[in-house]
Amino acid sequence: MKGKPVVEPVYMTATYKFDRSDDLIDVVQNRSGYIYSRWDNPSVRAVESELADLEGYAFALGFGSGMAAITTAIMANIKAGDRVVATQEVYGGTYELLNDVLPTFNVDTALINCYDLDRLFAEIDKGLTLLYLETPTNPLLRVVDIKPLADAAHAKGAIVLLDATFASPVNQHPVDLGVDVVIHSATKYLGGHHDVTAGFICADDPWFKKIWNLRKVLGGVMDPMSAFMTLRGMRTLELRIQKHNENAMQVARFLEAQVKIKSVHYPGLASHPDHEIAVRQMSGFGGMLSFEVDGDFDQTKTFMDCLKKIKLATSLGGVTSLANQPITNTHVALSPENRAKAGVSESLVRLSVGIENVEVLIQDLEQALEVV
Numbered sequence: 001m002k003g004k005p006v007v008e009p010v011y012m013t014a015t016y017k018f019d020r021s022d023d024l025i026d027v028v029q030n031r032s033g034y035i036y037s038r039w040d041n042p043s044v045r046a047v048e049s050e051l052a053d054l055e056g057y058a059f060a061l062g063f064g065s066g067m068a069a070i071t072t073a074i075m076a077n078i079k080a081g082d083r084v085v086a087t088q089e090v091y092g093g094t095y096e097l098l099n100d101v102l103p104t105f106n107v108d109t110a111l112i113n114c115y116d117l118d119r120l121f122a123e124i125d126k127g128l129t130l131l132y133l134e135t136p137t138n139p140l141l142r143v144v145d146i147k148p149l150a151d152a153a154h155a156k157g158a159i160v161l162l163d164a165t166f167a168s169p170v171n172q173h174p175v176d177l178g179v180d181v182v183i184h185s186a187t188k189y190l191g192g193h194h195d196v197t198a199g200f201i202c203a204d205d206p207w208f209k210k211i212w213n214l215r216k217v218l219g220g221v222m223d224p225m226s227a228f229m230t231l232r233g234m235r236t237l238e239l240r241i242q243k244h245n246e247n248a249m250q251v252a253r254f255l256e257a258q259v260k261i262k263s264v265h266y267p268g269l270a271s272h273p274d275h276e277i278a279v280r281q282m283s284g285f286g287g288m289l290s291f292e293v294d295g296d297f298d299q300t301k302t303f304m305d306c307l308k309k310i311k312l313a314t315s316l317g318g319v320t321s322l323a324n325q326p327i328t329n330t331h332v333a334l335s336p337e338n339r340a341k342a343g344v345s346e347s348l349v350r351l352s353v354g355i356e357n358v359e360v361l362i363q364d365l366e367q368a369l370e371v372v
């Protein structure tokens with residue numbers, strides 16, 4: 001064919017035909033082509049290689065969701081009798097996997113507050129198979145200092161996994177910080193438009209081969225249409241992230257100046273407890289922030305209901321700004337005691353700042369604050 005498509009087509013095929021048995025055997029043995037789309041698919045491989053290049057790892061693997069990427073990456077690297085150390089402020093689904101599911105398979109898990117460095121290092125020192133980190137965290141945007149923790153875990157022979165969803169590949173470069181496996185929920189910034197559910201891992205060998213093999217077994221692979229949509233989203237990733245960073249910084253500064261706002265959590269603010277780590281570790285502070293309205297649960301709910309441009313919705317990382325009250329959804333399962341420990345108060349609002357005109361967002365927040 002003379003002339004090839006500029007845009008990678010969507011290969012909507014479950015299986016692949018061969019002219020010769022030897023070719024089929026070669027694909028099965030050497031992953032030199034395609035045999036079955038639960039193993040590999042050209043549309044999925046196209047987005048995988050784009051992300052691997054961006055993150056600086058030899059390989060990436062696409063999954064049907066961020067949680068499929070997380071469960072597969074963790075399970076590929078542990079067995080009964082192993083020990084996992086993780087920061088406690090991980091995504092809710094990850095927390096359930098580590099706290100509720102893995103112990104039933106005889107895997108010991110220690111979940112430690114990300115700011116309690118003494119305890120984190122002490123737990124690593126006891127020995128571990130896998131260190132699991134997530135930064136910035138949800139919903140208080142704590143920033144975990146990756147390199148020293150990764151170094152300590154490596155000294156014990158462990159593998160280091162990082163959920164880098166909130167930072168995106170633009171604001172943070174985990175390969176330089178000693179991370180073995182980077183995980184993204186592509187449902188967020190990589191897809192970027194609130195219309196795809198997908199996930200990725202990025203890794204070098206030998207981690208990659210183990211995870212690829214378990215993806216094949218567990219079956220949580222990315223579908224070709226999601227791969228196409230995610231690759232399309234990634235074409236504007238850098239531009240979008242720049243705008244998310246700028247908008248979030250302006251919104252954070254606006255909120256910090258309001259008398260009806262008790263506190264603002266944004267790593268770009270000098271008032272943030274991890275600002276110095278963020279300056280050192282991140283090239284941009286991201287589009288996520290949270291704040292406490294100076295009021296009770298009902299007043300905060302009224303504030304939320306008065307937002308007009310900013311949508312009341314869970315999820316994050318897309319072009320449209322979304323806000324939620326963590327206590328009503330993402331952190332609803334936590335006991336009041338654990339909620340207090342996690343810093344999730346009844347007046348806390350999480351905001352995923354989109355790429356709209358920032359003045360429109362600020363006006364929206366301003367008019368909703370008037371009712372509090």
Ligand SMILES: Cc1ncc(COP(=O)(O)O)c(C=O)c1O
Nearest residue numbers: 065066067091163165185187198
């Ligand atoms: C940081 C983080 N990791 C992982 C996930 C799970 O991703 P998914 O919903 O694509 O399974 C989420 C979802 O909100 C998340 O915020």
